Amino acid sequence: MGVIRYILLTLGAVSAVFSTDTGNEEKLKTCLQYALTDSGRVAFAGDPFYQVADVKRYNLNIPVTPAAVTFPTSSHQVAAIVKCAADNGYHVQAKSGGHSYANYCLGGTDGAVVVDLKNLQQFSMDNTNWHATIGGGTLLGDVTQRLHDAGGRAMSHGTCPQVGSGGHFTIGGLGPTSRQFGAALDHIVEAEVVLANSSIIRASDTENADVFWAIKGAASGFGIVTEFTVRTEPEPGTAVKYEYTFKIGSTEGRAKLFKQWQAYISNPQLTRKLASTLTLLEDTLIITGTFFGTEEEYKALDIGSQFPGTNGSAVVFQDWLGLVGNWAEEAALELGGGIAANFYAKSNAWTPKNLMSNETIDQLFKYIDNTDKGTLIWFLLFDFQGGYTNDIPADATAYAHRDVLLWLQSYSINLLGEVTQTQIDFLDRVNEMITPQDHPYAAYPGYVDPLMPNGAEAYWGSNLARLRQIKSDIDPENVFRNPQSPSPAL
Ligand SMILES: Cc1cc2nc3c(=O)[nH]c(=O)nc-3n(C[C@H](O)[C@H](O)[C@H](O)COP(=O)(O)OP(=O)(O)OC[C@H]3O[C@@H](n4cnc5c(N)ncnc54)[C@H](O)[C@@H]3O)c2cc1C
Ligand SMILES: *[C@@H]1O[C@H](CO)[C@@H](O)[C@H](O)[C@H]1NC(C)=O
Ligand SMILES: *[C@@H]1O[C@H](CO)[C@@H](O)[C@H](O)[C@H]1NC(C)=O
Numbered sequence: 001m002g003v004i005r006y007i008l009l010t011l012g013a014v015s016a017v018f019s020t021d022t023g024n025e026e027k028l029k030t031c032l033q034y035a036l037t038d039s040g041r042v043a044f045a046g047d048p049f050y051q052v053a054d055v056k057r058y059n060l061n062i063p064v065t066p067a068a069v070t071f072p073t074s075s076h077q078v079a080a081i082v083k084c085a086a087d088n089g090y091h092v093q094a095k096s097g098g099h100s101y102a103n104y105c106l107g108g109t110d111g112a113v114v115v116d117l118k119n120l121q122q123f124s125m126d127n128t129n130w131h132a133t134i135g136g137g138t139l140l141g142d143v144t145q146r147l148h149d150a151g152g153r154a155m156s157h158g159t160c161p162q163v164g165s166g167g168h169f170t171i172g173g174l175g176p177t178s179r180q181f182g183a184a185l186d187h188i189v190e191a192e193v194v195l196a197n198s199s200i201i202r203a204s205d206t207e208n209a210d211v212f213w214a215i216k217g218a219a220s221g222f223g224i225v226t227e228f229t230v231r232t233e234p235e236p237g238t239a240v241k242y243e244y245t246f247k248i249g250s251t252e253g254r255a256k257l258f259k260q261w262q263a264y265i266s267n268p269q270l271t272r273k274l275a276s277t278l279t280l281l282e283d284t285l286i287i288t289g290t291f292f293g294t295e296e297e298y299k300a301l302d303i304g305s306q307f308p309g310t311n312g313s314a315v316v317f318q319d320w321l322g323l324v325g326n327w328a329e330e331a332a333l334e335l336g337g338g339i340a341a342n343f344y345a346k347s348n349a350w351t352p353k354n355l356m357s358n359e360t361i362d363q364l365f366k367y368i369d370n371t372d373k374g375t376l377i378w379f380l381l382f383d384f385q386g387g388y389t390n391d392i393p394a395d396a397t398a399y400a401h402r403d404v405l406l407w408l409q410s411y412s413i414n415l416l417g418e419v420t421q422t423q424i425d426f427l428d429r430v431n432e433m434i435t436p437q438d439h440p441y442a443a444y445p446g447y448v449d450p451l452m453p454n455g456a457e458a459y460w461g462s463n464l465a466r467l468r469q470i471k472s473d474i475d476p477e478n479v480f481r482n483p484q485s486p487s488p489a490l
């Protein structure tokens with residue numbers, strides 16, 4: 001009798017533990033199915049074709065299995081989904097374009113509830129002030145087209161059309177017009193946000209100002225932006241796209257060209273109408289960019305004389321869509337654009353005060369030319385920033401890097417399978433070699449680097465303390481999180 005009772009009790013205890021676990025999972029499923037009864041859709045881990053049809057990782061090198069991927073059709077459904085997740089102890093991440101380098105839109109770790117915003121495509125233009133309202137699932141290519149169709153308007157953003165406004169406008173959003181008009185997030189004047197307690201709020205400088213501040217640079221840890229209202233500018237008119245190529249060449253020759261380019265872009269008098277990127281590939285150094293002005297003005301800049309020994313070319317664009325389309329082709333060449341792959345990426349930053357010395361540049365080029373990189377498909381992309389983006393004080397938005405003149409994005413891709421240690425070591429060593437010594441390490445929050453130990457400090461720098469305070473006010477249970485989002489202040 002005692003033994004039987006013991007067995008029954010034990011079974012009871014086991015089934016009790018079992019049922020709380022599956023109980024939550026079952027409760028989550030029931031809750032999400034109910035939330036999405038009228039429209040929308042939900043897929044669960046274990047469903048057929050879940051990974052390829054619903055999860056769709058961008059970085060194949062980083063495996064992750066969310067508990068559920070939801071496809072809501074309204075902010076009310078987004079709020080209901082967040083409530084289902086929070087009530088049952090699941091963490092949440094929004095997905096817009098799905099182009100996070102570390103799959104953070106899928107939670108970044110297993111078991112998240114993903115809110116895929118692809119159905120949130122609302123768009124309208126207020127012709128009195130040229131403010132546009134844009135659904136949080138809109139891809140950049142559609143943003144460009146819709147702003148164009150609504151009166152020839154434009155805003156700053158990056159060059160890859162498959163990137164989503166949700167992840168891009170809330171993390172920075174740097175593009176060729178940023179020196180003139182600011183980062184994408186500098187265009188946001190208001191947003192609709194779903195918070196951790198599942199309330200739907202409007203946020204602006206005058207309403208829920210703390211939330212507004214946090215989503216302009218760090219939204220993934222603070223809520224889900226379902227709709228943006230942005231200021232726009234008239235489409236830039238004539239523009240010239242230039243390219244100076246230096247094939248192979250000696251180590252010294254390429255180092256010299258880099259020094260000349262760095263000296264050129266660090267002239268504070270240089271026009272904001274000029275964008276410039278220096279790309280280093282296996283056998284080529286390329287200086288590319290756009291000048292927003294006429295061919296005559298471009299010729300007057302006489303850029304070619306700055307980079308002797310290179311092969312230069314320039315193409316004049318009269319229409320904005322043609323120019324943006326051309327950038328897209330370039331972005332596609334660089335990182336496969338919309339195509340998922342196995343890759344590793346890092347970023348680094350310099351202010352006008354801590355640019356690389358000539359010795360460091362020499363050391364970098366020597367290292368590159370004498371190192372096994374584990375692949376032929378690697379590149380270092382140096383982007384000239386500054387201008388309008390840096391007119392804004394560092395504490396005005398969560399995006400903190402208002403002093404950066406030069407960004408580096410470094411990538412290493414493996415088309416054959418997992419990224420190797422040799423590939424990782426190469427980018428890590430490059431990064432160590434060139435990191436400014438006198439400055440806390442700064443990384444761009446849009447180029448997620450999951451191996452970086454102090455991610456939140458590197459991404460949000462001097463704004464991290466305030467972010468953690470706001471986090472503890474509006475999301476103390478850390479419902480919205482990925483492995484590097486700000487944790488609540490204690
Ligand atoms: C090919 C390529 C080119 C790029 N070019 C540029 C460039 O030129 N300039 C530049 O600045 N960056 C560039 N990036 C980086 C890009 O801006 C970031 O990866 C960005 O976060 C991607 O946004 P997404 O919506 O596509 O990504 P997602 O993976 O959907 O989201 C990224 C992060 O943002 C969060 N998020 C998404 N939507 C929302 C929302 N509505 N509310 C709250 N949080 C949300 C997600 O939870 C996730 O943590 C590029 C990236 C790629 C892959
Ligand atoms: C410039 O182009 C010519 C002809 O294609 C080529 O032979 C030469 O190597 C190029 N020079 C540089 C510096 O890339
Ligand atoms: C660095 O190199 C450039 C180009 O070779 C040169 O013009 C400049 O004077 C050098 N700077 C210093 C500080 O030596």
Ligand SMILES: *[C@@H]1O[C@H](CO)[C@@H](O)[C@H](O)[C@H]1NC(C)=O
Binds near residue numbers: 195197199473474
């Ligand atoms: C939800 O959280 C926000 C921010 O903390 C707060 O202002 C609001 O009152 C909360 N709503 C509810 C219904 O608790």
